[in-house]
Amino acid sequence: MRSPQRLVVDPSQIQEQVVTLTPAQAHYLHHVLRLKPTDPLWILDGHGHRWQAQLGGDRTTVQLLDAHCGHSELATEIILCLALLKTATFEQVLQQATELGVRQIIPIRTARSLLQPSANKYQRWRRILQEAAEQSERLYVPTITDPLTVPAMVEVAPQGYIGSLRATTLFADYLAGMNFNAPIAVAIGPEGGWTTPELDLVLSAGWQEFSLGRRTLRAVTAAIATLSLLSHYSEQHHPTM
Amino acid sequence: MRSPQRLVVDPSQIQEQVVTLTPAQAHYLHHVLRLKPTDPLWILDGHGHRWQAQLGGDRTTVQLLDAHCGHSELATEIILCLALLKTATFEQVLQQATELGVRQIIPIRTARSLLQPSANKYQRWRRILQEAAEQSERLYVPTITDPLTVPAMVEVAPQGYIGSLRATTLFADYLAGMNFNAPIAVAIGPEGGWTTPELDLVLSAGWQEFSLGRRTLRAVTAAIATLSLLSHYSEQHHPTM
Structure with a gap:
């Protein structure tokens, strides 16, 4: 039906x-x-x-x-910090991240992605989020903030998990130790990855770096894989709203 | 570098x-x-x-x-049985499934997706698989078979896991019990889902049905989420090649 x-x-x-x-x-x-x-x-x-x-x-x-009474929301508030990718892939992540239950998206300006999205872009992105929320029967439409720099990101979210090509700990190895009662921030870098100074800054602020395995994933696939793991684990171990 | x-x-x-x-x-x-x-x-x-x-x-x-000596392949042979979606989304899955380590893709003709791909399509799809394999440093280029019907699918793969909107068991709940030493088949249906007769046929053949949670995912997101969970679990628990 x-x-x-x-x-x-x-x-x-x-x-x-x-x-x-x-x-x-x-x-x-x-x-x-x-x-x-x-x-x-x-x-x-x-x-x-x-x-x-x-x-x-x-x-x-x-x-x-x-x-x-809703039952389609995760009990956990997931924040996706996403490098400003090329428009088509960025929008693909917006749509799929909404389906997977994300609550907030923070676009990140990085050394390897310096795009400055226009007001029109934001209007379009909010429409994508809203349509994806309707389609996937979400109760919340994810919010999208203004773009932040990497230093501003770790001020807004003092803890989190950052995908890194040099990391050896798998994302799944962190799941059991995460606090699902507080918002959880995950950061996905641009194609080509974060620069070493960016990673060092984020890690010294208290974040932890994770790997998604031995194959090189494009940023869009890395974002969706990370959110799939997080959202599914939350469904499995924490009661939904 | x-x-x-x-x-x-x-x-x-x-x-x-x-x-x-x-x-x-x-x-x-x-x-x-x-x-x-x-x-x-x-x-x-x-x-x-x-x-x-x-x-x-x-x-x-x-x-x-x-x-x-390769180290980018999963120890597990993953077979994705994928309903023939609209071309753009089908190709998106081909690319991302390759990044996530899939070894074989079997297009499935279902009651809600009766497309008949042309020889040109197959040529294009093989090129997408090859380029994605090169980009993600795979040692294997995933193979793609001719389209199968649902009854033919369960003959080729007598056991497997099928995504279903009516299922209540989460995919993650099956992972610990899967045999990662044999090929693992997962099936993702078309937008709108499998029909009841299709699901009944597959389950009575010995497959098990799984849920990806309480939100309605599009087929492309369901496929990538399933492969992310499977591939990451394999990396975590089974030594890579």
């Missing part, structure tokens, strides 16, 4: 169990999806809440029915 | 430590890469062997020097 159609709205659009749609949202529900008032619909606020809902008669509102 | 340039040749091109290049390979080494005779070069035969090598003076041969 197909899941109901899903729409993420801003919390400010909800008042007394009624959602006031934007013109674009109204167009989407009525003309793109061609929903009828009896069709099942979920409204999400992107901040952990989901409701069963139905179209209002006036074409500009949606009536919220029962609130739904 | 950058790794040496890598070239995969057919074993039949190698005789008495000399590789006879095809015109395309000679063009690639001399005119695309502009290699000099002193530049480091690796020759791989795609079947588990790698040599240090150097360009011959005559522009049509390469001289093999020392054979290299």
Whole structure:
């Protein structure tokens, strides 16, 4: 059976169990999806809440029915610090990281990736995150911050795990010792890897470096592999929300 | 430091430590890469062997020097049975599965994916596999078979693990019980999942079904997540070649 159609709205659009749609949202529900008032619909606020809902008669509102207790979120807040890769691969990670349950993405400016994303890019990236969250039935839409430098990254996240080509400890060897009750930050570098000064800085700040094995992975595959391991371990050992 | 340039040749091109290049390979080494005779070069035969090598003076041969003992292959032979997804996502999986160490890919024709790939597609797919193997320093280039139906899949691989939206056992819960000394087959269905008759057939043949957690993953993400878990576990618990 197909899941109901899903729409993420801003919390400010909800008042007394009624959602006031934007013109674009109204167009989407009525003309793109061609929903009828009896069709099942979920409204999400992107901040952990989901409701069963139905179209209002006036074409500009949606009536919220029962609130739904979520079960699709990881118990653990995963933060992905991701070097600014080429746009296509960066966007591939955004989409797949959302499916795998990440809560926040911090783009990192590194010696080997100095891109400066435009405001348009950010708009596009937020749309990718939102669509991936809807598609994978997330209750939260992952947030994406402004790009940080490597020194700023370790100020924001004083502990974490950084993928490194020179590391010998496998990521899996850290899992049992991680504190899943606090946010967990993982960092994935650009193609070509972090520079030695970058790695030294991050490790001396208290992070630990990990390997994903003996084959050379592209950055996109390294990011998805790391998140797969983390998210699956969290599902296995820690109760979901 | 950058790794040496890598070239995969057919074993039949190698005789008495000399590789006879095809015109395309000679063009690639001399005119695309502009290699000099002193530049480091690796020759791989795609079947588990790698040599240090150097360009011959005559522009049509390469001289093999020392054979290299590989360390980039998993000890485990992983077979990915993958529903014929849309071309772009199917090719994304081919590339990432190669990075993650898969040895064989079996495209599966399912009720929800009836594509019939052309001979041109196969040529293109083999090139993707070869390039990904070179890039990730694999000793083996994964093979890709003709498409199989679901009943044919369980004849070829009488045991395996199939991703299923209705399963409740996590993939990780099977890992400790898997036999890593024999090939391990995993099957990933199309968008929308396997049909109930397909799943019933596969399970009654002796396969086991697994879940990747509570979020709905697209097929491409499900495939990469599964291979990440399998490949990383193999690295962690079983000595590599």
